[in-house]
Amino acid sequence: MCRIIAIANQKGGVGKSSTSINLAASLAVLEKKTLLIDADPQSNTTSSFPVSDNEDCTFTIDLYNYEKNSIRPFKTETPNLSFIPTNINLANLEIQEKNYFGTHHELKHSIEDIKNEYDYIIIDCGPSLNFITTSFLCIANSLLIPVQCEFYALSGLFKLFNVFKTIRDNYNRNLDIEGVLITMYDKRLAFSNVIVEEIKNHFKTLVFSTIIVRNITISEAQSHRKTVIDYDASSKGALNYLALATEIIDNNKNDEMSNDSLGKNLNEILDDAKKESDLSTIFDKLPINKERKSANYFSKNYEKLIGLSKKDINSIFSESYNDYYSDIWVFRLNERMSYFKKNYLYIYFTEDKVEKYELTVFRKRDII
């Protein structure tokens, strides 16, 4: 039986496309007939394959105009892996659709036509909970949520779970959570394990045992228009995605994944997701230097930080446990809480320069 897995998280850059491409390739290498669908008008996944704009194959937009027996996916060089690419026409569809829940019938018929040819269909959704994403959730068996190992890992997930619940209650009663996947884990960063622990506390058995490490081979492979398996099968990235594919195959061995086997029911998940509005505890566990003198120097005039580089900020705040690659950094200030309770400093970077800052209480700021 075919399992249709939609990979979604409305947050950008968390590893949805990388996971879609490399999970699909890994399933194919493990001899599962797999179809990958690019459901993001940004077409990042499509750029990972040698497909031209006028390729003689079905594009994702065509799935919304059902025509019996007309679907012809692109055959990739990886055995067992077929692909439905996207093009800019998908973005036009997005603009036309106003009331998007429940208008997925043509898509459903299209997928029904082909699903028996595959063991797995993997869908790469874009960074938004728009018509395209929701329509694919209406026809999927499960949702896989990549979560980047960073401070704001859980923010916004409540919204995603709410959409999940609306779709499950109204349009697709069998929609499951395939799992929460931690991506871009970097063991060199002191806070990584704290964040992993926090994600596991929240989502418990929903979190995959496999964690995807930050591995440059994953992005290199994409720039060579290859899957990480084809590019360097011995790399950490390839091994991680093969492990994820194995875990998913194992989880699905008893075809029927009931809620019980997920370890939690939906209400519990939603309750947990609500807690994301209070992630302040994560900071208490972080090994942040409490004697940060120069931070106080700036406390009266944070404007001085504008325009500084990440390197500058690192040297000012003598110890930084922020992810160097992230564009949002946060510091807990050791000054006495003022009337305004400004006990956290957020620094936002654009192209390695501080663009703006915010002084705030974490708890209030993160309610989405």
Ligand SMILES: Nc1ncnc2c1ncn2[C@@H]1O[C@H](COP(=O)(O)OP(=O)(O)OP(=O)(O)O)[C@@H](O)[C@H]1O
């Ligand atoms: N494990 C990893 N190690 C190193 N780089 C990674 C890893 N996963 C993803 N990347 C890189 O991070 C960037 C964002 O990843 P990706 O495109 O997969 O995210 P996304 O969630 O699909 O983004 P979007 O929301 O824009 O669709 C890409 O440049 C990708 O190559």
Ligand SMILES: [Mg+2]
């Ligand atoms: Mg993407």
